[in-house]
Amino acid sequence: MADKSNELEVSAGSAVARPDRLQNPGFEPEHQRVTDESPAREKGAERGVSFLFLLSAILSVAAFVLNFIFPIVPGDLLSTRLNNLFVGIAIAAGLLTLGVGAVHWAKALMHGHELVEERHGTRGDDATRSRAAEIFTEANKESGWTRRRVLRNSLIGALVAFPIPAIALFRDLAPSKSPQELLNHTLWKKGVRLTRDPNGVPIKASEVTIGSAFHVIPETLGDVEEGFLDEKAKAAVLLMRLPLADLNEAEDRKGWSYDGIVAYSKICTHVGCPVALYEQQTHHLLCPCHQSQFDVSNHCAVIFGPAARPLPQLPIAVDAEGYLVAQSDFLEPVGPSYWERAR
C-alpha cells in the first residue's frame, strides 16, 4: 500500500487525465489450443517434438561423420569448401531441429495460459530507504567523513594523483622520437631511382609511353629491414606521362617533370588510402576509399571529394643511364593532414 501512495504523489507532468476515459475490460476469455481440445493432436505434437529432438541428435552425429567423408586435403581448396558446406549444413540442421522442437514443445504442449504478476514501484519502500539513509548517517558519524574535512580532501587528492604515474608508463607505447620528424621524411632523396612496385625494377624514361601509369617505390626500399611497410606507406608514388600540351605546370615547378613524365605521392591527402585509380583520358586520379579526385594536369589539384590538398609532387630527373631518379625528397609531408603539418 505504501508503494501505491508514493506513486500517486509523483507528478504526471503535462499528461492529460481524463476521468471519462474507457475502462480496462479485464482479461479476455482464454482460447483453447487444438492440443488442449484433442488428445490425439496432443499425442501427435508430443511425437513430433520427440522426433525433432531425435533427428537433431542424428544430425549432430552426422556432422561428426561428415568430417571424415569430406576431409580437408591440404592444398585442395575444393575439399575445404565441401567440408565447410556439408559439416556446416549438418550442424545447422541439428541446431535448428533442436530449436524448433523446444519452441514447439513450449507452444503446443506446455501449460498455455498467461499468468499475471503484480508490479511494485521500483523504488525501495519507505522503511528500506530510511534504513539506507540511516546507514550512511551512521557511517558518516563513525568515520567522520564530513566532519574531518582535511582528512577527506587529502584522501580525494591522493586518489586523483594515483593514476599520474600511468601517463609516464604509457609513453613507451611508441619510440622516443617525435612523430613529426618521421612524418616529414621519406626514403626519397637526390639520385634514388624510381622502381616498379612490387618487383623493384628501375624504370627508364623511354619506357614511360604517353598515357601509361606506373606504381612506383624507391630503389632503396628493398634494403629496408625494419619498418618496410612504414617506409612504403610514405614513399609510394604514381608515375604518369601526359602529352606536353595537357600539362599545365606552375613556373616554380617546371623543372620537376621530365618530358611530360610526372610523379606524385600515391597516398591520399584525405585519410591516407592509396590513390590507385588513374583515368587516362581525363588525367584524373580517383581515390577508391572516399572518391576524392585529383587533376594530374594541374599539379593534382583536388577537383572533387573530401580531400583538401593536392597530392605532393616528387621532383624527378633522368640519370646518365636514362633511368628516372628523384631530385630530392618530397618538399612537404605526404599523406593525411595533422596539426603540426604546416609548420
Added chain:
Amino acid sequence: MTVATQNKQSSGRGMRFVGGVANYLDERTSLSGAVKFLGRKIFPDHWSFMLGEIALYSFVVILLSGTFLTFFYEPSMVEVHYNGSYAPLKGIQMSVAYSSTLDLTFDVRGGLLMRQVHHWAALLFVASIGLHMLRVFFTGAFRKPREINWVIGFGLFILAMAEGFTGYSLPDDLLSGNGLRIIDGMVKSIPGIGAWISYLLFGGEFPGDNIIPRLYVLHIMLLPALVIALLAVHLVLLIVNKHTQFAGPGRTNENVVGAPILPVFAAKAGGFFFLVFGVIMAIASLVTINPIWTYGPYDPSPVSAGTQPDWYIGFADGMLRLIPSGWEYVAGGDTWSWNILTPIIVLMVFIIIVAIYPFIEAWITGDKREHHIADRPRNNPTRTAIGAAGVTFYGVLWAAAASDLFATHFRLTIEGVIRTLQIFLIVGPIIAFWATKKIALALQRKDREMVLHGYESSRIVRLPGGEYQEIHYPLDEYEQWRLVSYEEYAPAQVRPNKRGKITVGTRMRASLSRFYFEDRIAPVTTKELESVHHGHH
C-alpha cells in the same frame, strides 16, 4: 509387475535423486531462494521483444566461435614468407597474423566454418542490437524507470561496433589494413595531439608492427570484459524493472502478463538460442564472408575499387565521403582538418542525442511516473517522427558508404550520387519527420474511427431510398481497449516560477512541448462512445 508400476518406481527413484541433489546444493548455496525469485517471473510475449534475445544469443555464438579461433590465430606482425596450402599466395611476404588466418582457414578442420560463423554472428550481433534499440525507442520503452538501462544498452551498441572493428582488423589483410589506414588518418586530424595519438596507438609510424597485437588484446580481453559486465547489469535491470508489455485487456501499468520463466519462457528462449545459432551456422556454411585470401596481405600501396567496411561502420565512412572539397584551414601554422573533424563532430552529436534522448523527453513531458506499457508508435507521433528522421539520417550516411557502387551499378556519375546524398542528408530527415508524423496522426484518426463506428464489413446494403451504405460492425470491448489505452499529453504552459520569473529553460521547455504535443489525437472517451451509440438508435 505391470509396466505402470515399474515406471512409477523408476520415476520415484529419479525424483529422489533430483531432490537429493537440490538439497545438497541448497544447503550450500541457498539456491532455493533464487529459484523462488526467478522461477516463475513473468515475461510478456511479442515478436519485437525477441530482438534483444537475438543480440544476446549471437553474442554467445561469438564467444564460442571466437574462443575456437584464438587457438589457431597468432596476433603477430612479424613478416614471414607464406608456405601454406593456398597456392596463389605461396612465397608471398606477409605478417604472421595473416598467414595464421590463412592456415586456420585452409588447414584447420572447421576453421573456415568457425571464421564465417564468427563474422556472420558479429554482423548479426550489431544488427540485432540496432533493431532492439529501434524497438525500445519507437515503443517508448526507455521511459522511467528504464532510462539508465537505455544508456547501458547504448554503451553495448558502441562496444559492439568497437569489437567489430578491432576483430575485422586482426587478419591483417589488404582491406582491413586500409580500414586502419583510414582510422590513422582520422586520428591524425585531431587538433593539437592527433599525430601523437596515432604515434602512440600504432607504436610508431603507420602501420608499424604493434597495432595487431594491441587490437587483439582489446578484442579478446578488454572489450569483451566490458560487454559482459554491461550485459550483466542490463539483464539485472531487466529483472528489477520487469519487462514492458503492450496495452491489452487485463494488462495494466501495475501488472505484467505472460509466460513464467519455468517452464514456458525457458523452453522458448532456449529453443530460440538454438534457432539463432542454427541460422548463423546455415548462413556460414552457405555464404562466404570476408574471403581474405582473395585480398592478399596488407600493403600500403595497392587497393581495389569498391572497397567496403562491415555494414555497421558504413555510416561513419559515408559521412567522410559527403564532405565537400577543400575543408581544411591553416591558422597560425596549425592545421584544422575540418573535412575530417566535421564528420567526427556530427557523428558524436548524433550518437549523444541517441544516448540522452530519454532524459530530453522526460524533461519535456515532466512526467515522473513509471511507464510499463509500451507505446504503439502511432500514439506518440512526434517521437516516432523524430525516430524516422534519425533513421533517415543514418540511412543516407549508410548509403553514402556505397556511393561508388551506386555509381557503377546504376551507371551514374559519382559526383551526381554524392551531391544527391548531400542534399538528402539535410532534406531527407525533414521529409521523413513530416511524413511520419502525418501517417501516425492519420493512423490514430483511423483508430478513433474504428472505436466510434466499428470496422468496415465489406457488406454493401441498398437502402429503400436507393442509397448504398457499407455496414460497419462494432468492435468488442477488448479490441476497443487496445485502441484507446494510451497516454495523452497537452503542451505545457509557460508559468512563472516561485520567484515570479519565467526562465529561458521554462520557455524552451514550453516551446518543445508545443512542438511535441500541439498536434494530437485524444483517445475516445466513454461520453463520445455513448453519444455515437445514442445517435445510431
